[in-house]
Amino acid sequence: MFKRPSLGFWFDFSSPYSYLSAMRIEAVAADRGLDLTWNPFLLSPILGKQGYRASPYVVVPDKGRYMRADMMRQCEIAGLSFRLPDPFPQNPIPAGRVALAARKEPWIGRFVRSVFHAEFAEGRDITDQGLLTDLLQQAGADPALWLARAETMDIKIGLRVAVTEAEHLGIFGAPSFITPDGELFWGNDRLDEALDWSLRITH
Amino acid sequence: MFKRPSLGFWFDFSSPYSYLSAMRIEAVAADRGLDLTWNPFLLSPILGKQGYRASPYVVVPDKGRYMRADMMRQCEIAGLSFRLPDPFPQNPIPAGRVALAARKEPWIGRFVRSVFHAEFAEGRDITDQGLLTDLLQQAGADPALWLARAETMDIKIGLRVAVTEAEHLGIFGAPSFITPDGELFWGNDRLDEALDWSLRITH
Numbered sequence: 181m182f183k184r185p186s187l188g189f190w191f192d193f194s195s196p197y198s199y200l201s202a203m204r205i206e207a208v209a210a211d212r213g214l215d216l217t218w219n220p221f222l223l224s225p226i227l228g229k230q231g232y233r234a235s236p237y238v239v240v241p242d243k244g245r246y247m248r249a250d251m252m253r254q255c256e257i258a259g260l261s262f263r264l265p266d267p268f269p270q271n272p273i274p275a276g277r278v279a280l281a282a283r284k285e286p287w288i289g290r291f292v293r294s295v296f297h298a299e300f301a302e303g304r305d306i307t308d309q310g311l312l313t314d315l316l317q318q319a320g321a322d323p324a325l326w327l328a329r330a331e332t333m334d335i336k337i338g339l340r341v342a343v344t345e346a347e348h349l350g351i352f353g354a355p356s357f358i359t360p361d362g363e364l365f366w367g368n369d370r371l372d373e374a375l376d377w378s379l380r381i382t383h
Numbered sequence: 384m385f386k387r388p389s390l391g392f393w394f395d396f397s398s399p400y401s402y403l404s405a406m407r408i409e410a411v412a413a414d415r416g417l418d419l420t421w422n423p424f425l426l427s428p429i430l431g432k433q434g435y436r437a438s439p440y441v442v443v444p445d446k447g448r449y450m451r452a453d454m455m456r457q458c459e460i461a462g463l464s465f466r467l468p469d470p471f472p473q474n475p476i477p478a479g480r481v482a483l484a485a486r487k488e489p490w491i492g493r494f495v496r497s498v499f500h501a502e503f504a505e506g507r508d509i510t511d512q513g514l515l516t517d518l519l520q521q522a523g524a525d526p527a528l529w530l531a532r533a534e535t536m537d538i539k540i541g542l543r544v545a546v547t548e549a550e551h552l553g554i555f556g557a558p559s560f561i562t563p564d565g566e567l568f569w570g571n572d573r574l575d576e577a578l579d580w581s582l583r584i585t586h
Contacts, residue, residue, distance in 0.1 A: 230443050231434055240433050242555040246569055253576070352445040366449055369572045373456070 185382040186215040187374060188358035190346055191292070192223040193272035193279070193306060194235070195354040196251050196264075199296040200368040202355075203260060206289040212375055218288050220279040221342040222272060223354045230352070235269045251300075254368070263303035270299055273339065275306045277330035280339050282321065291319040388585040389418040390577060391561035393549055394495070395426040396475035396482070397438075398557040399454050399467075402503040403571040405558075406463060409492040415578055421491050423482040424545040425475060426557045433555070438472045454503075457571070466506035473502055476542065478509045480533035483542050485524065494522040 189205050191198035209216045227236065237244035248264060255262035275295045282288050294315040298304040304311060309327065316323040329335060346356070350364050357365040357374035361381050365374035392408050394401035412419045430439065440447035451467060458465035478498045485491050497518040501507040507514060512530065519526040532538060549559070553567050560568040560577035564584045568577035 236433075240555055242550075242553045245553060246555065246567060249567070250569070250573075347445075350445045350448060352443055352449065364449060364452070366453070370453075 184213065184215045185360040185378060186217050187360070187378050188217045188219050188349075190219040190221055190349075190351055190354060190356040190358065192221060192354040193275045193295060193299070194269035195223060195272075196247060196300060197254075197368045198355040199300040200251075200254055200258060200260070200355075201371050202292050202296045203258070205371065206293075208371070208375060212379055214375065214378055216289075218279065218283045218292060219342060219346075219358075220272075220276040220283070220292075220339070221346045221351075221354075222276065222339060225340075225343050226347060226352060237269070255300075261301035263301060265299050265303045265305060270305065271307050273307075274309070274330070275312060276339055277335050278312060278316070278326055280342065281329040281332075281335045282326055285321065287319040287321055291315060291321070294318060387416065387418045388563040388581060389420050390563070390581050391420045391422050391552075393422040393424055393552075393554055393557060393559040393561065395424060395557040396478045396498060396502070396509060397472035398426060398475075399450060399503060400571045401558040402499040403454075403457055403461060403463070404560075404574050405495050405499045406461070408574065409496075411574070411578060415582055417578065417581055419492075421482065421486045421495060422545060422549075422561075423475075423479040423486070423495075423542065424549045424554075424557075425479065425542060428543075428546050429550060429555060440472065464504035466504060468502050468506045468508060473508065474510050476510075477512070477533070478515060479542055480538050481515060481519070481529055483545065484532040484535075484538045485529055488524065490522040490524055494518060494524065497521060 187209055189201070191202055206216060224235070232239055237247050251262050279288065279292055279295070282291060295306055298311060298315065299306045306312070312327065313323040316326050349356075349358055349362070353366050355368060355371075357371060359365070359374055359378045359381065363377055365371070365377070390412055392404070394405055409419060427438070435442055440450050454465050482491065482495055482498070485494060498509055498515075501514060501518065502509045509515070515530065516526040519529050552559075552561055552565070556569050558571060558574075560574060562568070562577055562581045562584065566580055568574070568580070
């Protein structure tokens with residue numbers, strides 16, 4: 181059976197720039213005939229090894245201030261709302277586990293977008309089980325089933341394994357894109373280049 | 384007398400992405416009727432306060448590897464050669480002092496581009512006084528005069544003052560652009576947005 185080439189989308193639910201990519205990646209990949217693999221992971225253990233004890237946006241206040249101004253502008257260009265959640269950054273683990281459990285479901289894109297929208301357009305707390313329940317329901321999934329799957333040992337360990345896998349791919353930030361031949365592209369600003377690269381090497 | 388609005392170009396001679404901006408900024412600013420101020424500074428004291436003991440490209444090997452691959456691609460898109468100097472990063476202080484001393488000279492753009500070209504297209508050592516002498520001569524300047532000015536106490540202190548000034552502007556990376564109304568844009572990827580912003584607020 182013919183398998184279409186697949187672009188890996190590595191995202192962290194606490195990452196503002198992952199929001200920018202998440203909202204458009206399924207549509208732009210489909211436009212170009214590329215399949216997508218959804219790879220939730222956690223950036224903080226990788227940043228921890230780089231010496232960060234907390235988010236760079238918190239540790240370096242100028243970087244945090246700039247991110248807010250830049251995100252406002254990038255969201256405006258993209259036609260998206262932007263509201264930073266409080267607290268920022270949010271804990272990405274509960275939603276990340278659900279996304280990992282459901283990564284091959286047909287509704288995964290809808291669910292991931294709805295989490296990022298709640299977090300960065302509405303400023304909501306994405307660790308709230310009530311919110312995750314609502315978002316799963318809106319995606320057409322069974323909330324009780326998927327929230328239970330998200331808390332299995334397989335998935336808990338799986339999200340940690342995803343971090344190790346990300347490190348092996350050379351990932352050091354989010355969002356990151358891995359082309360079918362293993363090339364890394366970092367940041368929402370490089371999504372289009374990652375798509376172009378994927379098409380060039382597969383045609 | 385009418386003074387045209389001026390975009391501040393903050394660059395560090397050791398920064399690869401500053402090379403990408405330096406090679407085109409004078410032309411693109413002139414195209415849009417914007418004056419340019421050349422602001423050499425040193426990023427390492429700012430990164431030092433963020434906790435970095437050396438360049439992030441060295442401290443985080445994955446980041447260094449990615450930068451090389453990304454720079455290769457960005458340079459190809461821009462029609463520029465790319466060759467990382469050895470050692471990398473280079474010490475930006477000697478060339479930075481010359482650029483600071485000469486920042487208001489009509490040949491400053493030519494000189495800055497020639498330093499970045501020697502460093503990142505030819506992989507040369509930009510602390511070499513013979514090289515700086517040649518580049519000043521090619522820019523039409525008197526090498527002995529400008530190398531002497533670069534070593535005055537005023538300029539030595541001036542380059543440190545530039546770091547403090549950069550911090551006050553919220554700068555945490557290079558290249559950075561400061562619009563006429565004080566807005567910060569970070570990275571070669573944001574140069575066009577910085578130009579658009581500058582035009583919007585001055586027209």
